[in-house]
Structures are given as C-alpha cells and as structure tokens.
Amino acid sequence: xxxxxxxxxxxxxxxxxxxxxxxxxxxxxxxxxxxxxxxxxxxxxxxxxxxxxxxxxxxxxxxxxxxxxxxxxxxxxxxxxxxxxxxxxxxxxxxxxxxxxxxxxxxxxxxxxxxxxxxxxxxxxxxxxxxxxxxxxxxxxxxxxxxxxxxxxxxxxxxxxxxxxxxxxxxxxxxxxxxxxxxxxxxxxxxxxxxxxxxxxxxxxxxxxxxxxxxxxxxxxxxxxxxxxxxxxxxxxxxxxxxxxxxxxxxxxxxxxxxxxxx
Amino acid sequence: xxxxxxxxxxxxxxxxxxxxxxxxxxxxxxxxxxxxxxxxxxxxxxxxxxxxxxxxxxxxxxxxxxxxxxxxxxxxxxxxxxxxxxxxxxxxxxxxxxxxxxxxxxxxxxxxxxxxxxxxxxxxxxxxxxxxxxxxxxxxxxxxxxxxxxxxxxxxxxxxxxxxxxxxxxxxxxxxxxxxxxxxxxxxxxxxxxxxxxxxxxxxxxxxxxxxxxxxxxxxxxxxxxxxxxxxxxxxxxxxxxxxxxxxxxxxxxxxxxxxxxxxxxxxxxxxxxxxxxxxxxxx
Numbered sequence: 001x002x003x004x005x006x007x008x009x010x011x012x013x014x015x016x017x018x019x020x021x022x023x024x025x026x027x028x029x030x031x032x033x034x035x036x037x038x039x040x041x042x043x044x045x046x047x048x049x050x051x052x053x054x055x056x057x058x059x060x061x062x063x064x065x066x067x068x069x070x071x072x073x074x075x076x077x078x079x080x081x082x083x084x085x086x087x088x089x090x091x092x093x094x095x096x097x098x099x100x101x102x103x104x105x106x107x108x109x110x111x112x113x114x115x116x117x118x119x120x121x122x123x124x125x126x127x128x129x130x131x132x133x134x135x136x137x138x139x140x141x142x143x144x145x146x147x148x149x150x151x152x153x154x155x156x157x158x159x160x161x162x163x164x165x166x167x168x169x170x171x172x173x174x175x176x177x178x179x180x181x182x183x184x185x186x187x188x189x190x191x192x193x194x195x196x197x198x199x200x201x202x203x204x205x206x207x208x209x210x211x212x213x214x215x216x217x218x219x220x221x222x223x224x225x226x227x228x229x230x231x232x233x234x235x236x237x238x239x240x241x242x243x244x245x246x247x248x249x250x251x252x253x254x255x256x257x258x259x260x261x262x263x
Numbered sequence: 264x265x266x267x268x269x270x271x272x273x274x275x276x277x278x279x280x281x282x283x284x285x286x287x288x289x290x291x292x293x294x295x296x297x298x299x300x301x302x303x304x305x306x307x308x309x310x311x312x313x314x315x316x317x318x319x320x321x322x323x324x325x326x327x328x329x330x331x332x333x334x335x336x337x338x339x340x341x342x343x344x345x346x347x348x349x350x351x352x353x354x355x356x357x358x359x360x361x362x363x364x365x366x367x368x369x370x371x372x373x374x375x376x377x378x379x380x381x382x383x384x385x386x387x388x389x390x391x392x393x394x395x396x397x398x399x400x401x402x403x404x405x406x407x408x409x410x411x412x413x414x415x416x417x418x419x420x421x422x423x424x425x426x427x428x429x430x431x432x433x434x435x436x437x438x439x440x441x442x443x444x445x446x447x448x449x450x451x452x453x454x455x456x457x458x459x460x461x462x463x464x465x466x467x468x469x470x471x472x473x474x475x476x477x478x479x480x481x482x483x484x485x486x487x488x489x490x491x492x493x494x495x496x497x498x499x500x501x502x503x504x505x506x507x508x509x510x511x512x513x514x515x516x517x518x519x520x521x522x523x524x525x526x527x528x529x530x531x532x533x534x535x536x537x538x539x540x541x542x543x544x545x546x547x
Contacts, residue, residue, distance in 0.1 A: 062314060
C-alpha cells in the first residue's frame with residue numbers, strides 16, 4: 001500500500017466471500033515485537049472462522065518503509081486509515097477494529113470516524129501514553145542493572161532534550177513521537193459515538209478501579225471488561241507472550257460475535 | 264515494494280510441509296551475491312528488533328548485494344506453529360529451502376550473515392548449501408542445547424530451585440522430560456568428569472575454511488563466549504589465524520544478545536558491511 005511515507009507492509013486474510021474484516025492496529029517499539037505472535041494468531045484464528053483480517057506494520061516500524069524519526073501518532077492514524085481504505089477496495093464492507101496498547105489509540109481514532117455499529121476491541125489502552133515511555137525507561141534501567149551495568153540516572157526527557165533522541169531498550173524514540181503523545185487521551189480520541197467495546201486487561205485486580213472502563217461506562221458505551229491474568233513486562237520480548245491462549249480466544253470470540261456471521 | 268532505488272518483494276517458498284515467508288531486497292546495481300540472513304529463534308518478525316534485520320538487508324543492498332530475510336516456521340507470516348525457542352535441532356531444512364528458492368531465482372552465490380541460533384543452523388547447514396561464498400555469524404551458540412548444557416553447570420541452589428518448581432503436570436510433557444534428561448546427563452557427566460567437548464562448531468568452521476570460504480565470528484564483550492574461547496584454545500583460533508583475512512573473529516564492546524541497544528545494532532552493521540565488502544571476488 002502506497003502512503004506518502006513509503007509503502008506499508010501488510011498481511012491480508014481473505015476467506016472466500018468474506019465481507020467482514022478485522023483491522024489490527026499494533027503497538028509500536030518493543031511492544032510491536034512482543035505482541036506480534038499474538039496478533040498473528042488472532043489473524044489466523046479469525047480467518048479460520050471466515051472473517052477477513054488486515055494486519056500491517058506502520059511506516060517506520062517493522063518491514064514497512066519510512067523513517068522512525070518521522071513517526072508520530074498522526075502518521076500512525078494515517079497509516080491505519082490507508083489500510084482501511086485498502087480493505088474497502090478489496091471488497092470488505094463490515095469492519096471491527098482491534099488495537100493493542102498504543103495501537104488502541106490508533107484504533108480509537110480510526111473507529112471514531114466510523115458508524116457506531118463498528119465494534120472495537122482494545123488490549124491495555126494506556127491511560128497516559130507518555131507513561132508508555134516512562135515504563136520503557138524503567139525497564140531499561142532494570143535491564144542494565146541486571147546486566148551489571150550502572151543505572152543511568154538521566155531522565156528520558158532530559159536525554160531527549162540533550163540528544164534529540166532517546167534510546168529505550170534498543171529503540172530510538174524521537175521528539176516528534178513524544179510531542180504527539182502529549183495530552184492524548186483514549187476516551188477523547190474515541191469520540192462521543194457509543195459502540196460495543198471489549199476492554200482487555202492483562203492482570204487487573206478484581207474490583208480495582210479502571211478509569212478507562214469507568215469512563216466508557218459513564219459515556220454510555222457497551223463495555224465488556226475482561227482480565228486475563230497475564231503477568232509480563234511490556235517492551236521486553238518474552239516467551240511469556242506465548243502463554244496467552246485465553247486472551248486470544250476471548251478476543252476472537254468477542255470479535256466474531258460482534259461481526260455479522262460470515263456467509 | 265521499492266524504497267528509493269531499493270526494491271523489496273514479499274515471497275513464499277516451500278520448506279517441508281510449510282510455506283515460509285521471506286523478503287527479497289533487490290539492489291539497484293547487483294554485484295552478483297546474495298546475503299542470506301537467518302536469525303535467532305523467537306517470535307519477532309523478519310524485520311528484527313528495531314528493524315535491525317531489515318536495516319541490514321537494505322544497507323547491504325545499497326552495496327550491491329541482494330538480501331533475503333525470512334521467518335522461521337510458526338513466526339511472522341510463515342506457516343507452522345511456534346511453541347518455544349526450541350534449540351535442539353538446527354534449522355537445516357529451512358536454510359536449504361531458502362537457498363534452493365534463491366537459486367531458482369538465479370541467485371546462487373550466497374553469503375550468510377546469521378545471528379544466534381541462525382548462526383549455529385547456518386554452520387550445520389553449510390555442507391548442503393551450494394554456492395556458499397562466506398559466512399558471518401553473530402553471537403552463535405557453540406554447543407547444541409547450549410542453554411541446557413550451561414544450566415547443568417549450575418550449583419546446588421539452581422537445582423534446588425528447579426526441584427521446587429517441579430509440578431507433576433510438567434512431567435506429562437515429552438519436551439520437559441527430554442530437556443530434563445539432557446540436564447541430568449550433562450550434570451552427571453560433568454560431575455563424573457566424563458563430559459566431552461562438542462566439536463561440531465569447530466569442525467563446521469574447519470570444513471568452511473578447507474573449502475576456502477571466509478568466516479567472520481562476532482561476539483559482544485558481555486555475551487556468553489566461554490565456549491567459543493575454549494574452542495579457540497582447542498585449535499579453532501590457530502585454524503582461523505592460518506586462514507588469514509577476511510577470516511577473523513572480533514569482540515565488540517557491547518552485549519549483542521537480543522540487539523537490545525542501539526549500539527549493538529550499530530556494531531552489527533559496522534562490522535558486517537565492511538567484511539562483506541572485503542570478500543574476494545569469486546573465482547571463475
């Protein structure tokens with residue numbers, strides 16, 4: 001798919017006569033790789049049930065073209081929109097979206113321009129997207145300490161200001177992306193149009209407050225809120241991501257139920 | 264797809280019962296050689312951590328090499344299932360399949376740039392790969408099941424922890440039983456002083472050198488390389504020195520395992536690309 005930032009790498013499942021399609025909006029940086037296998041399995045399972053699926057790599061991420069220094073939240077939105085347009089050109093007409101972590105923001109922005117009948121599933125949407133980077137730096141420090149290196153006391157914001165880039169667990173994060181994540185809020189991004197939402201938490205404690213769930217409910221969204229008992233550190237590429245069958249089948253069941261039955 | 268003057272094609276090729284997904288990077292001015300890039304086993308797609316594998320492919324394409332990276336079975340867009348980073352058997356069939364597909368495209372002069380278990384697999388597959396003109400391996404294991412063997416060198420505290428974690432349902436898994444047998448056998452032979460050196464790494468490098476194929480071995484200073492250093496002392500070092508440049512080994516001042524730092528990614532490109540450029544022209 002051609003975009004102004006180059007061509008995007010995508011994977012499309014097109015079961016015969018499928019009109020329904022799930023657009024998968026991945027996360028970025030370490031999350032992109034850590035979560036890749038889950039999204040691959042989601043795609044294959046949905047396809048086996050007769051639904052179309054589109055997965056893709058954002059410009060500047062994975063196998064797609066483009067430069068990471070140009071990547072911002074709006075370019076992620078644009079990439080998702082381009083993939084959605086491509087899906088429509090292939091004949092898909094009934095959509096659902098899945099967004100994971102930062103990808104949940106992308107999915108929310110994309111679905112906000114779609115009819116209220118379009119369902120949205122999200123995994124661990126960040127309440128404060130910049131915490132996504134702060135968590136990475138904490139993980140970075142832990143990783144350095146575990147490897148016997150000295151703890152780097154420089155805050156990631158200071159590093160960004162000084163060097164024009166921050167290095168987080170093997171990923172280069174540029175100011176354009178950080179600035180685009182400032183003051184972004186999942187609920188606002190999702191817009192006022194109410195719809196069916198599946199909110200998957202990896203390890204939420206029962207009865208613990210969840211501002212995103214509560215916000216969705218307050219605004220009249222029909223929310224299914226599930227916790228899957230997964231303990232893992234995002235950003236680290238871990239084999240623990242393989243232990244997530246319940247999350248995968250739970251999400252696929254919800255998406256399949258929310259979409260029209262395949263012909 | 265094309266990035267400036269570099270074209271990339273997503274392809275599928277058969278390997279046993281699976282179709283594997285690969286990306287062929289096509290240079291603007293081909294020099295006749297193809298860099299085959301097998302990586303370690305994990306669920307990461309063929310772009311690698313922070314796109315390091317994709318950047319390697321595009322960088323060598325700028326130098327005139329075709330480049331081919333692909334997903335192991337059960338990973339990325341390839342068929343199959345991935346259960347864990349299984350490192351008992353080198354992935355020879357998959358490398359042969361990639362090489363065969365490349366040859367079918369007229370790309371029959373290959374240089375391998377491999378990482379971790381991809382390096383071990385490349386060494387074990389090398390005798391079956393036609394048209395091989397160089398091998399660069401990054402942080403390769405030197406012994407089969409190196410993690411299990413290394414773990415067997417642990418003290419009683421490590422074993423006690425393992426025993427505490429034992430659950431009966433684990434014993435139902437054939438994989439768990441096989442792994443435990445290897446651990447116990449390795450520990451037993453270590454205690455009895457009958458452990459034998461696994462010579463296959465050195466033998467494979469020796470075969471390559473006998474064929475006149477240059478080899479580059481790269482480790483990071485913080486990577487586990489005691490096994491490799493032991494092999495150097497047992498004759499591998501002398502053999503590599505005798506072969507002379509461009510055959511060499513190098514230790515870079517970072518941890519290469521996992522490419523979890525931008526420095527490690529920079530060292531990969533900084534060491535491999537000049538080495539590729541230094542390879543002698545092929546004999547007629």
